[in-house]
Amino acid sequence: MYAKVIVDIATGQTNRAFDYQIPASLEMLARPGSRVTVPFGARKIQGFIWRIEDKTELARVKPITDVLDPHPVLTQELLELGEYLAVETVCFLITAYQSMIPAAIRAKPKKKIELLVSTETLPPVLQAVFQKQTTIDWKDLPDDKAVMQHVQEAVRHEQIRIDYQVKDQTKKQTKRMLKLHPEHRTHAASLTAKAKKQLELYDWFLSIGDEEAAVPAAQLLHEQTASRAVIQGLVEKNILMERNQESYRDPFEDRSFEATPPQELTRDQQRALDPITEKTSREKHHTFLLHGVTGSGKTEVYLQAIDRVLQQGREAIVLVPEISLTPQMVERFKGRFGDQVAVMHSALSRGERYDEWRRVHAGDAKVAVGARSAIFAPFKNVGLIIIDEEHEGSYKQEDHPRYHAREVAIWRGIYHGAPVVLGSATPSLESYARAGREVYQLLEMPERINQKQLPAIDVVDMRDELHKGNRSVFSETLLEKLKDRLEKGEQSILFLNRRGYSSFVMCRSCGYTAECPHCEITLTYHQTKHQLKCHYCGYEEAMPATCPSCESEQIRYFGTGTQKVEEELTKVLPEARIIRMDMDTTTKKGSHEQMLRRFGNGEADILLGTQMIAKGLDFPMITLVGVLAADTMLHLPDFRAPERTFQLLTQVSGRAGRDKLQGEVVIQSYSPDHYSIQFAKNHDYPSFSRHEMGQRKRGGYPPYYYLTMVNVSHEEIGVALKTAEKVTSRLREELSPQAKILGPTVSPIARIKDRYRYQCMIKYRDEPELTKILNDIAVHYQKETAQDKLFITIDMYPQLFL
DNA sequence: GGTATGACCGCT
DNA sequence: GCGGTCATACCT
Numbered sequence: 001m002y003a004k005v006i007v008d009i010a011t012g013q014t015n016r017a018f019d020y021q022i023p024a025s026l027e028m029l030a031r032p033g034s035r036v037t038v039p040f041g042a043r044k045i046q047g048f049i050w051r052i053e054d055k056t057e058l059a060r061v062k063p064i065t066d067v068l069d070p071h072p073v074l075t076q077e078l079l080e081l082g083e084y085l086a087v088e089t090v091c092f093l094i095t096a097y098q099s100m101i102p103a104a105i106r107a108k109p110k111k112k113i114e115l116l117v118s119t120e121t122l123p124p125v126l127q128a129v130f131q132k133q134t135t136i137d138w139k140d141l142p143d144d145k146a147v148m149q150h151v152q153e154a155v156r157h158e159q160i161r162i163d164y165q166v167k168d169q170t171k172k173q174t175k176r177m178l179k180l181h182p183e184h185r186t187h188a189a190s191l192t193a194k195a196k197k198q199l200e201l202y203d204w205f206l207s208i209g210d211e212e213a214a215v216p217a218a219q220l221l222h223e224q225t226a227s228r229a230v231i232q233g234l235v236e237k238n239i240l241m242e243r244n245q246e247s248y249r250d251p252f253e254d255r256s257f258e259a260t261p262p263q264e265l266t267r268d269q270q271r272a273l274d275p276i277t278e279k280t281s282r283e284k285h286h287t288f289l290l291h292g293v294t295g296s297g298k299t300e301v302y303l304q305a306i307d308r309v310l311q312q313g314r315e316a317i318v319l320v321p322e323i324s325l326t327p328q329m330v331e332r333f334k335g336r337f338g339d340q341v342a343v344m345h346s347a348l349s350r351g352e353r354y355d356e357w358r359r360v361h362a363g364d365a366k367v368a369v370g371a372r373s374a375i376f377a378p379f380k381n382v383g384l385i386i387i388d389e390e391h392e393g394s395y396k397q398e399d400h401p402r403y404h405a406r407e408v409a410i411w412r413g414i415y416h417g418a419p420v421v422l423g424s425a426t427p428s429l430e431s432y433a434r435a436g437r438e439v440y441q442l443l444e445m446p447e448r449i450n451q452k453q454l455p456a457i458d459v460v461d462m463r464d465e466l467h468k469g470n471r472s473v474f475s476e477t478l479l480e481k482l483k484d485r486l487e488k489g490e491q492s493i494l495f496l497n498r499r500g501y502s503s504f505v506m507c508r509s510c511g512y513t514a515e516c517p518h519c520e521i522t523l524t525y526h527q528t529k530h531q532l533k534c535h536y537c538g539y540e541e542a543m544p545a546t547c548p549s550c551e552s553e554q555i556r557y558f559g560t561g562t563q564k565v566e567e568e569l570t571k572v573l574p575e576a577r578i579i580r581m582d583m584d585t586t587t588k589k590g591s592h593e594q595m596l597r598r599f600g601n602g603e604a605d606i607l608l609g610t611q612m613i614a615k616g617l618d619f620p621m622i623t624l625v626g627v628l629a630a631d632t633m634l635h636l637p638d639f640r641a642p643e644r645t646f647q648l649l650t651q652v653s654g655r656a657g658r659d660k661l662q663g664e665v666v667i668q669s670y671s672p673d674h675y676s677i678q679f680a681k682n683h684d685y686p687s688f689s690r691h692e693m694g695q696r697k698r699g700g701y702p703p704y705y706y707l708t709m710v711n712v713s714h715e716e717i718g719v720a721l722k723t724a725e726k727v728t729s730r731l732r733e734e735l736s737p738q739a740k741i742l743g744p745t746v747s748p749i750a751r752i753k754d755r756y757r758y759q760c761m762i763k764y765r766d767e768p769e770l771t772k773i774l775n776d777i778a779v780h781y782q783k784e785t786a787q788d789k790l791f792i793t794i795d796m797y798p799q800l801f802l
Numbered sequence: 803g804g805t806a807t808g809a810c811c812g813c814t
Numbered sequence: 815g816c817g818g819t820c821a822t823a824c825c826t
Contacts, residue, residue, distance in 0.1 A: 002826095004826095005826080007803095007825085007826090008803090009803050009804085009825090010803080011803070013823090013824075013825085014803085014824095014825075017826085018825075018826040019826045020826060021826090038826080039825090039826090040803095040804090040825055040826080041804070041805060041806080041824070041825040042804080042805055042806075042825090043803090043804065043805075043825090045803085045804095056826080058826060060826080061826050062826060109803095111804090145818095783822095786803095787821090787822095
């Protein structure tokens with residue numbers, strides 16, 4: 001038998017299957033989707049078996065070295081999905097497959113040299129290198145010609161051997177388990193009365209009453225106060241037996257989850273649930289758009305739909321934007337489905353993520369809740385896929401493979417005959433338009449479950465505040481309302497939108513702004529280190545004391561950070577207890593969750609934060625939401641800016657008044673009349689959508705046109721431009737006349753890491769040949785891109801335009 | 803991505 | 815004629 005293997009080398013030349021012979025000893029293990037190690041040239045590398053066939057066209061093939069897992073890591077479905085992704089997103093097959101498995105088992109080959117003879121027989125140079133070790137890492141070798149020569153010599157004389165190891169990056173954890181030896185009764189005779197502790201432990205084991213019961217050694221040490229020596233004694237006497245058992249790391253080990261029984265559904269909820277369960281029970285794919293206002297109880301609909309699917313013996317995938325942002329979501333899922341839930345998320349350690357993935361892979365978990373990549377959960381019988389907050393930009397992966405989780409979800413839904421539910425209070429215009437054309441089925445939940453009104457929204461014109469002489473970040477209105485909540489003992493959220501509003505450095509005297517020497521972008525000021533940093537290449541420099549251009553001392557940083565707001569807040573409301581949540585305060589693992597818990601327990605009056613507090617928080621005591629600068633991202637050069645602003649304002653507003661108390665929202669803005677802000681104020685999604693659709697139609701943007709962005713960059717500006725022109729003219733020739741090809745134009749960021757960037761935008765409605773042409777272009781420039789001189793990136797549904 | 807290979811160059 | 819460097823082809 002022969003295996004067609006996709007090797008772990010992401011280049012154009014190796015983007016195809018290589019044939020290997022399957023040795024008889026591995027025939028049982030080698031299956032499509034198995035991870036394998038194979039010889040490749042002089043090396044040993046990792047790969048995936050793609051297909052198994054009984055013949056090969058090659059005269060001589062090498063055998064597979066090893067199969068790495070007892071069960072294939074990729075299912076037949078995922079193998080096929082990878083092929084689809086590679087074509088649709090223009091990436092290598094191996095890149096698609098690697099993105100489907102946890103980082104812990106992604107290939108990371110190591111080159112080592114192994115000593116075959118005793119040290120003394122080596123030349124002195126190598127003796128010094130090896131010292132007392134028998135194997136050393138290749139990268140630890142001194143970069144020295146003489147040493148290298150000796151190494152080659154020694155390899156020829158078979159004194160040392162070069163060894164390629166392909167190891168997982170994280171080990172499976174094992175637990176030491178102890179149980180009674182099958183013949184413990186016969187051996188028990190050797191226990192004398194002198195071994196008091198051993199007798200005690202033996203008796204304890206007998207008292208369990210189950211001869212087969214295995215107990216973790218750790219438990220014996222803690223709860224039975226048995227010492228290591230006591231256990232060892234019984235093992236040596238063949239009374240106890242020990243064995244290492246693979247175990248899962250449990251990221252929620254020290255947490256218990258309160259059971260959350262199914263709630264009675266409102267009429268809206270029931271009307272949303274019925275069409276979904278109608279499809280799940282018939283195992284039919286269908287895409288639903290669940291449009292429910294904030295607080296309308298979408299999660300309960302998800303939970304009950306999942307429950308039906310589990311009863312059918314099928315599995316469910318739930319995507320959430322970033323789960324650490326919504327610990328409450330995890331609680332509700334764990335509370336309803338307990339251990340059947342696997343949480344897959346970036347805040348977990350690599351080992352924990354691996355183990356949650358393994359629980360899904362082994363069939364021990366039936367519901368996968370996680371961020372974008374959880375869409376690849378290796379289930380075999382998916383019955384339902386849910387994407388919560390479907391409008392979120394984070395469902396699009398911004399590096400290879402540049403997939404959108406929504407499209408992957410629909411692909412898997414069709415494969416399994418499983419419905420896909422897209423849920424949001426503010427659906428993306430793309431999805432809403434598809435629902436309008438009945439490509440998706442629209443389910444509406446226009447009312448909150450508690451019959452509460454949506455919070456009243458007050459838009460404050462900050463220009464007026466300035467005229468009144470108020471130079472603080474808080475308007476009078478907001479400050480008054482904050483004081484009011486403080487007196488009543490109610491809670492407030494203050495939201496500072498920082499996107500497109502970072503702190504930059506400018507000289508007040510000559511207008512100089514600090515820029516990165518490698519990228520055409522302003523440097524960002526970091527208060528913690530008092531440094532200037534480039535967000536694109538990582539370049540850092542110290543904050544200058546005087547202006548490098550005119551030597552004036554009037555060089556200052558601008559922009560408002562949460563830290564500054566906090567300082568000001570403590571000045572005007574000294575008695576308020578404040579929790580600040582941003583990138584700086586939530587870096588430590590679990591700190592995020594802990595802060596939210598403290599806020600939930602009423603240990604603070606005001607929660608101040610950035611994007612991360614905009615979504616999913618559900619605390620009954622929040623009655624006031626303040627948005628400090630609503631329009632910071634309104635004026636970014638991005639056609640989605642108004643949509644993002646509307647979504648964000650609606651989401652944050654939705655945090656207020658979710659329980660018995662009525663909520664209120666204050667939005668501070670310098671452009672209060674902008675339609676995004678006005679429609680958000682009136683909770684009027686349909687009108688916003690209609691208005692924005694008009695704008696998109698005029699501009700030729702999605703959902704009227706699809707977009708694809710091709711970006712070309714090179715160290716030499718001439719080569720970059722020339723190549724971009726060639727690519728553009730080729731697209732003009734080969735696409736239909738209906739397609740609009742814009743460019744090439746200079747990128748909004750004209751230079752990154754010393755490379756000049758040009759881009760070409762394709763606007764189109766129906767171009768079945770497009771992906772083929774783009775793949776051809778990628779192959780055509782393969783040589784240049786392989787040499788790392790020319791970069792061509794192709795992004796099928798770009799979210800960002802920088 | 804890493805390695806073997808052969809062309810090319812400068813020095814003997 | 816030879817060692818060193820560099821671009822390039824190839825890997826089953």
